[in-house]
Amino acid sequence: xxxxxxxxxxxxxxxxxxxxxxxxxxxxxxxxxxxxxxxxxxxxxxxxxxxxxxxxxxxxxxxxxxxxxxxxxxxxxxxxxxxxxxxxxxxxxxxxxxxxxxxxxxxxxxxxxxxxxxxxxxxxxxxxxxxxxxxxxxxxxxxxxxxxxxxxxxxxxxxxxxxxxxxxxxxxxxxxxxxxxxxxxxxxxxxxxxxxxxxxxxxxxxxxxxxxxxxxxxxxxxxxxxxxxxxxxxxxxxxxxxxxxxxxxxxxxxxxxxxxxxxxxxxxxxxxxxxxxxxxxxxxxxxxxxxxxxxxxxxxxxxxxxxxxxxxxxxxxxxxxxxxxxxxxxxxxxxxxxxxxxxxxxxxxxxx
Amino acid sequence: xxxxxxxxxxxxxxxxxxxxxxxxxxxxxxxxxxxxxxxxxxxxxxxxxxxxxxxxxxxxxxxxxxxxxxxxxxxxxxxxxxxxxxxxxxxxxxxxxxxxxxxxxxxxxxxxxxxxxxxxxxxxxxxxxxxxxxxxxxxxxxxxxxxxxxxxxxxxxxxxxxxxxxxxxxxxxxxxxxxxxxxxxxxxxxxxxxxxxxxxxxxxxxxxxxxxxxxxxxxxxxxxxxxxxxxxxxxxxxxxxxxxxxxxxxxxxxxxxxxxxxxxxxxxxxxxxxxxxxxxxxxxxxxxxxxxxxxxxxxxxxxxxxxxxxxxxxxxxxxxxxxxxxxxxxxxxxxxxxxxxxxxxxxxxxxxxxxxxxxxxxxxxxxxxxxxxxxxxxxxxxxxxxxxxxxxxxxxxxxxxxxxxxxxxxxxxxxxxxxxxxxxxxxxxxxxxxxxxxxxxxxxxxxxxxxxxxxxxxxxxxxxxxxxxxxxxxxxxxxxxxxxxxxxxxxxxxxxxxxxxxxxxxxxxxxxxxxxxxxxxxxxxxxxxxxxxxxxxxxxxxxxxxxxxxxxxxxxxxxxxxxxxxxxxxxxxxxxxxxxxxxxxxxxxxxxxxxxxxxxxxxxxxxxxxxxxxxxxxxxxxxx
Numbered sequence: 001x002x003x004x005x006x007x008x009x010x011x012x013x014x015x016x017x018x019x020x021x022x023x024x025x026x027x028x029x030x031x032x033x034x035x036x037x038x039x040x041x042x043x044x045x046x047x048x049x050x051x052x053x054x055x056x057x058x059x060x061x062x063x064x065x066x067x068x069x070x071x072x073x074x075x076x077x078x079x080x081x082x083x084x085x086x087x088x089x090x091x092x093x094x095x096x097x098x099x100x101x102x103x104x105x106x107x108x109x110x111x112x113x114x115x116x117x118x119x120x121x122x123x124x125x126x127x128x129x130x131x132x133x134x135x136x137x138x139x140x141x142x143x144x145x146x147x148x149x150x151x152x153x154x155x156x157x158x159x160x161x162x163x164x165x166x167x168x169x170x171x172x173x174x175x176x177x178x179x180x181x182x183x184x185x186x187x188x189x190x191x192x193x194x195x196x197x198x199x200x201x202x203x204x205x206x207x208x209x210x211x212x213x214x215x216x217x218x219x220x221x222x223x224x225x226x227x228x229x230x231x232x233x234x235x236x237x238x239x240x241x242x243x244x245x246x247x248x249x250x251x252x253x254x255x256x257x258x259x260x261x262x263x264x265x266x267x268x269x270x271x272x273x274x275x276x277x278x279x280x281x282x283x284x285x286x287x288x289x290x291x292x293x294x295x296x297x298x299x300x301x302x303x304x305x306x307x308x309x310x311x312x313x314x315x316x317x318x319x320x321x322x323x324x325x326x327x328x329x330x331x332x333x334x335x336x337x338x339x340x341x342x343x344x345x346x347x348x349x350x351x352x
Numbered sequence: 353x354x355x356x357x358x359x360x361x362x363x364x365x366x367x368x369x370x371x372x373x374x375x376x377x378x379x380x381x382x383x384x385x386x387x388x389x390x391x392x393x394x395x396x397x398x399x400x401x402x403x404x405x406x407x408x409x410x411x412x413x414x415x416x417x418x419x420x421x422x423x424x425x426x427x428x429x430x431x432x433x434x435x436x437x438x439x440x441x442x443x444x445x446x447x448x449x450x451x452x453x454x455x456x457x458x459x460x461x462x463x464x465x466x467x468x469x470x471x472x473x474x475x476x477x478x479x480x481x482x483x484x485x486x487x488x489x490x491x492x493x494x495x496x497x498x499x500x501x502x503x504x505x506x507x508x509x510x511x512x513x514x515x516x517x518x519x520x521x522x523x524x525x526x527x528x529x530x531x532x533x534x535x536x537x538x539x540x541x542x543x544x545x546x547x548x549x550x551x552x553x554x555x556x557x558x559x560x561x562x563x564x565x566x567x568x569x570x571x572x573x574x575x576x577x578x579x580x581x582x583x584x585x586x587x588x589x590x591x592x593x594x595x596x597x598x599x600x601x602x603x604x605x606x607x608x609x610x611x612x613x614x615x616x617x618x619x620x621x622x623x624x625x626x627x628x629x630x631x632x633x634x635x636x637x638x639x640x641x642x643x644x645x646x647x648x649x650x651x652x653x654x655x656x657x658x659x660x661x662x663x664x665x666x667x668x669x670x671x672x673x674x675x676x677x678x679x680x681x682x683x684x685x686x687x688x689x690x691x692x693x694x695x696x697x698x699x700x701x702x703x704x705x706x707x708x709x710x711x712x713x714x715x716x717x718x719x720x721x722x723x724x725x726x727x728x729x730x731x732x733x734x735x736x737x738x739x740x741x742x743x744x745x746x747x748x749x750x751x752x753x754x755x756x757x758x759x760x761x762x763x764x765x766x767x768x769x770x771x772x773x774x775x776x777x778x779x780x781x782x783x784x785x786x787x788x789x790x791x792x793x794x795x796x797x798x799x800x801x802x803x804x805x806x807x808x809x810x811x812x813x814x815x816x817x818x819x820x821x822x823x824x825x826x827x828x829x830x831x832x833x834x835x836x837x838x839x840x841x842x843x844x845x846x847x848x849x850x851x852x853x854x855x856x857x858x859x860x861x862x863x864x865x866x867x868x869x870x871x872x873x874x875x876x877x878x879x880x881x882x883x884x885x886x887x888x889x890x891x892x893x894x895x896x897x898x899x900x901x902x903x904x905x906x907x908x909x910x911x912x913x914x915x916x917x918x919x920x921x922x923x924x925x926x927x928x929x930x931x932x933x934x935x936x937x938x939x940x941x942x943x944x945x946x947x948x949x950x951x952x953x954x955x956x957x958x959x960x961x962x963x964x965x966x967x968x969x970x971x972x973x974x975x976x
Contacts, residue, residue, distance in 0.1 A: 060882055061881075081887075087882050088882060088883070091879065093875060097880075108885075111884070111885070113884055114381065114385075161884060
């Protein structure tokens with residue numbers, strides 16, 4: 001179960017207010033405004049070059065916004081260096097100090113701040129190594145550890161001074177898929193245990209949905225949508241979000257009064273679909289691959305089977321229908337060259 | 353609101369335990385906290401402070417003194433004028449037949465006279481002429497060495513390759529001592545010829561000897577850059593050419609050679625620039641008859657003709673910088689940066705199955721080895737031999753002489769012990785100054801910010817300006833003193849010499865430290881900063897320990913350069929007792945070869961230790 005972030009009415013832990021970052025004529029971040037609540041696991045997700053890492057670096061204090069304000073607990077932090085922001089940062093490539101042992105790496109931040117709860121430095125280091133499952137490896141050379149272990153050291157090091165904010169910049173991109181899944185569960189459980197406000201940057205939307213309390217989807221330096229994972233997945237507000245978060249099938253058409261009292265009829269080319277939404281004029285709606293069903297009674301279309309991939313639990317089938325390419329998810333591979341599928345009107349979501 | 357207030361505000365208050373620690377502990381914690389805050393506040397600004405300090409130091413120890421010299425060329429009788437340059441350009445003493453061109457004679461007539469046998473080149477023309485010949489000879493000796501180092505495998509190859517960095521640390525006055533010991537009237541060459549009952553030859557004070565000495569100095573440089581280029585060629589590209597039907601020679605000409613030209617050109621340009629500004633070698637081996645521009649500048653300064661000296665130094669600087677600029681433009685448009693994934697395989701020097709082709713290549717190498725032995729090994733060996741040779745066999749008399757406090761019957765005021773002691777002290781002091789300066793400049797120039805290139809150029813300029821000019825500037829600006837608002841600021845000759853050495857040394861520290869810093873992942877510093885380390889603290893805790901080998905190599909470089917520094921020291925030391933070994937060697941060459949070579953051996957020992965340190969710790973990362 002996810003621990004919900006406390007929203008006690010105080011100022012947000014981190015607030016970006018109309019923040020832009022330009023390098024010469026190139027704009028990396030354009031007018032971004034988001035509020036990150038205290039204790040929340042907040043994720044910035046988007047394709048490469050969308051400005052998510054720059055946004056994180058603006059929060060950490062490695063970059064200064066061209067315009068706009070960054071506030072920590074209501075306080076403007078312009079001019080405050082990263083060393084005075086009380087943040088912990090974890091980088092993709094771990095950035096461990098190779099001339100120090102694992103324990104010295106973890107202890108480094110304790111040179112500048114006393115360990116919390118009156119602990120001694122050694123006690124704090126031992127506590128954190130235990131937290132990330134590396135007890136007994138304190139004397140090791142960081143380069144002697146595996147990639148996953150190095151990243152755990154990096155996380156322990158960032159957490160040691162008890163930061164008010166944990167910033168993770170694509171911390172798992174350098175790891176293999178299986179390790180990534182395990183580590184992201186661990187990061188989430190550590191975060192829940194400590195209750196530390198966390199900003200997580202990833203290009204992997206599945207990862208973002210899996211671990212976050214809330215997610216901001218970025219594209220070309222702008223925030224497309226902020227919301228909890230389920231609302232992003234079920235109720236995308238832009239074409240970009242609909243296509244970026246999970247797989248989707250988009251239909252552009254013209255709405256008319258529905259055949260049923262609670263539906264709208266949308267003409268798409270030669271065909272028409274019944275969808276359970278209020279719409280008028282030109283509309284775009286989307287249907288998730290899993291909503292298509294050969295046994296559905298509504299919105300049936302006959303399509304050519306282009307190819308299929310057997311994934312175990314399901315089969316991912318690509319269909320050609322009119323000039324559309326559709327992706328549907330079926331329990332078993334189709335055995336014919338054409339396939340008739342339909343979807344429930346309530347499974348269509350109108351974008352915008 | 354100050355930064356400190358703000359940062360305190362930015363740190364969200366943490367709920368403290370209701371019970372809390374006892375009072376005494378709280379007090380201690382408070383004190384600790386206070387100390388930490390003070391240190392933190394200092395460290396946040398320290399890098400900028402040190403940066404400003406370094407710039408102030410370079411400004412007062414380099415730019416200001418040099419400016420006082422250069423101003424002489426433009427101010428005549430209190431008026432700003434370019435007349436000094438005009439006179440210089442029209443003076444056949446400096447520009448030979450070219451001076452007539454500047455004086456307005458038709459180019460055709462001048463061109464015809466230039467082709468005639470009794471043409472006059474003038475000092476500048478001669479300097480360029482000898483630099484050109486030196487460059488040809490250095491390339492001719494350097495490229496075969498690159499071929500040997502890049503394409504053959506043999507015992508000692510890596511050591512030989514490392515030795516190519518020596519020109520940067522070997523004092524040129526030591527090279528001169530070695531050449532005097534080899535080619536002088538009583539040198540080993542004539543001893544050898546005498547033993548073979550052949551007539552002796554006199555090479556001292558000839559152009560040939562200067563050219564060979566320049567090649568000794570610069571051929572390793574050509575070899576070094578060319579070897580690096582050769583090793584960066586991917587074997588796959590040659591194999592592709594061969595598989596497409598190219599003969600081995602064709603593949604070499606089409607694939608390998610185009611990658612070597614830029615490197616050879618770089619080596620040649622640097623050689624030309626170095627030999628154009630040559631000073632100690634020509635002064636010691638050529639005398640005033642074969643004077644180059646730099647020697648003339650020195651002579652003019654000795655004659656107190658500062659305006660002409662300054663104008664000549666500016667002309668020299670303009671030619672040198674123009675060449676370097678042109679080269680850098682060429683390099684920017686032709687640079688091939690890709691590193692070969694799989695370098696060409698080296699052939700064993702002793703072939704398994706000799707074919708006529710392979711034997712021919714080895715014969716060539718053998719011939720080259722004999723020449724190389726003559727040019728590179730003989731001078732050093734002769735110097736070492738001459739330092740222990742006496743009239744009745746081997747002797748340590750020359751070394752004992754170095755330890756004497758007062759040279760007996762010395763008509764030319766060389767106190768050998770003082771020279772040795774001064775050299776070591778000045779080098780230590782210069783190192784103490786140059787090391788922090790170099791590290792700070794390296795730290796300031798490896799990070800990206802607006803104006804970085806400018807800082808880089810301003811900080812590196814001491815490499816380009818003649819040491820004589822720096823020496824003279826320091827002599828007049830610092831030793832003679834400056835008046836500011838009725839107060840007179842002056843420093844002793846010792847301070848000035850140390851300053852001149854530090855200015856000459858620190859660019860080498862920058863050059864060894866900067867590549868290491870540049871190669872560090874920026875996330876390391878960012879991690880440290882996010883953990884609470886101020887910028888300077890991150891430099892001390894993270895960056896410097898990680899590039900420590902480069903720092904030590906830079907220190908070794910600085911020490912060796914200071915030990916061998918000649919140009920500015922000779923200006924600052926004349927008429928004082930602040931002789932260093934290089935200055936003493938120059939006085940002793942041709943008068944008392946024994947002590948000169950003994951000092952040369954001491955310099956060789958210091959240089960060798962520096963070289964081993966540089967090679968083991970930072971030779972590969974050095975920017976050349």
